[in-house]
Amino acid sequence: MDSHQSRRQFLQAGLALPAVGIVSSDRLEPVFQENPSAPKVVYRTLGKTGLKVTGVGYGIGFVPVTDVVARAVDMGINYYDTSRDYGESEKIFSGVIKGKRDKIIIATKSGRTKKAQILEDLDTSLKVLGTDHVDILHLHGRDNPAQVPDESIEALEIGKKSGKARFIGFSCHDVNNMVPFILKTGKFDVIQTTYGFPIGGRYREQAIARLHEAGIGVIAMKVVVALSGFNLKTVENPPARPNGDGPLAGIKWVLQNPAISTTVPNMRTIPQLEMNFRAMSERYTPADEKLLTLLNEQIRPDYCRMCYECKGVCPKGLPVADMLRFLSYNDFYGDYHRAIVSFRDLAREVRDVRCSDCESCAIQCPNGVHIQDRLIRAQQLLA
Numbered sequence: 522m523d524s525h526q527s528r529r530q531f532l533q534a535g536l537a538l539p540a541v542g543i544v545s546s547d548r549l550e551p552v553f554q555e556n557p558s559a560p561k562v563v564y565r566t567l568g569k570t571g572l573k574v575t576g577v578g579y580g581i582g583f584v585p586v587t588d589v590v591a592r593a594v595d596m597g598i599n600y601y602d603t604s605r606d607y608g609e610s611e612k613i614f615s616g617v618i619k620g621k622r623d624k625i626i627i628a629t630k631s632g633r634t635k636k637a638q639i640l641e642d643l644d645t646s647l648k649v650l651g652t653d654h655v656d657i658l659h660l661h662g663r664d665n666p667a668q669v670p671d672e673s674i675e676a677l678e679i680g681k682k683s684g685k686a687r688f689i690g691f692s693c694h695d696v697n698n699m700v701p702f703i704l705k706t707g708k709f710d711v712i713q714t715t716y717g718f719p720i721g722g723r724y725r726e727q728a729i730a731r732l733h734e735a736g737i738g739v740i741a742m743k744v745v746v747a748l749s750g751f752n753l754k755t756v757e758n759p760p761a762r763p764n765g766d767g768p769l770a771g772i773k774w775v776l777q778n779p780a781i782s783t784t785v786p787n788m789r790t791i792p793q794l795e796m797n798f799r800a801m802s803e804r805y806t807p808a809d810e811k812l813l814t815l816l817n818e819q820i821r822p823d824y825c826r827m828c829y830e831c832k833g834v835c836p837k838g839l840p841v842a843d844m845l846r847f848l849s850y851n852d853f854y855g856d857y858h859r860a861i862v863s864f865r866d867l868a869r870e871v872r873d874v875r876c877s878d879c880e881s882c883a884i885q886c887p888n889g890v891h892i893q894d895r896l897i898r899a900q901q902l903l904a
């Protein structure tokens with residue numbers, strides 16, 4: 522593919538190319554390089570949508586740091602993920618992208634399930650974002666087919682038909698559980714799922730490959746969270762950090778998989794942004810593997826991989842993997858607000874259980890997470 526082809530295809534997707542070195546194609550073959558040693562924007566195709574997305578996108582999160590988002594847009598990162606469920610996220614983001622809408626791809630999500638609610642969320646998102654369409658409309662956090670009733674799919678299709686959403690999909694943590702449903706339904710253009718070196722990487726590869734083969738664009742989330750060396754639980758006595766390159770290595774690991782179109786790490790500082798940006802054009806190395814292996818061991822007892830391979834069932838009905846994830850929002854993202862909002866969405870009878878009342882836990886983690894200790898901490902912190 523030459524640069525003219527690349528530009529034409531990109532413009533066909535309704536976007537303009539940024540003025541930086543560009544690498545394109547699923548195989549990461551260079552198109553042109555102004556400076557071979559400089560980090561470059563790399564595009565991948567988002568499944569059958571045909572959208573050319575940068576391998577490193579941006580998870581806007583609850584409270585985006587506007588200077589960092591603006592710099593990312595200027596650097597050419599073109600994929601931005603937000604949600605109606607992230608408080609002021611869309612509103613703050615809208616202030617950054619004024620006059621730049623044609624340079625970026627926006628994905629947003631609705632956490633609701635009824636047709637009218639989802640369509641209401643879509644209209645609100647458009648109003649708040651200051652745009653007449655989003656590129657992708659997701660249902661937010663669906664890990665069970667029962668969470669995707671027919672009327673929610675109908676809402677997505679209405680949104681798509683009206684032109685308010687160009688493409689549709691949903692986000693999930695347990696893609697293995699959802700793949701048969703996704704393929705049988707045949708309605709979704711994209712799926713966003715957890716995928717990363719410690720986070721269920723090997724558990725999810727087959728499922729992701731099946732989606733890719735079906736032409737469904739796959740977006741990886743929660744790619745770097747556990748790899749920054751940040752663990753609030755041990756902040757008084759932080760573990761030795763071999764260096765700060767964990768997130769870079771983590772994104773490079775994910776981008777080795779050609780079935781992944783883009784990633785959506787949250788970035789809060791310019792150095793974080795610049796480091797993540799490099800992951801698009803740097804190769805994954807044995808040193809990266811060594812670093813990730815070391816970091817993976819450091820976080821082993823505390824970080825739930827979201828693999829859903831827990832052995833046993835809680836007799837008191839706790840959704841263990843979900844609760845561990847909520848605690849991770851605090852301990853690994855440093856986002857207490859998100860942790861407590863998620864925890865308080867649980868049913869009252871679940872929130873009232875105290876794991877400290879059990880002599881031992883009925884559930885074992887094959888990855889070595891200390892489940893009972895972690896849940897006691899979650900209940901002390903969030904209940």
Ligand code: SF4
Pocket residue numbers: 824825826827828829830831832842845885886887888889890892
């Ligand atoms: S507790 Fe362990 S087995 Fe269960 S989801 Fe987390 S990492 Fe997987």
Ligand code: SF4
Pocket residue numbers: 834835836837838839841874875876877879881882883884893896
């Ligand atoms: S310790 Fe918690 S998760 Fe484990 S069995 Fe008891 S209530 Fe369930």
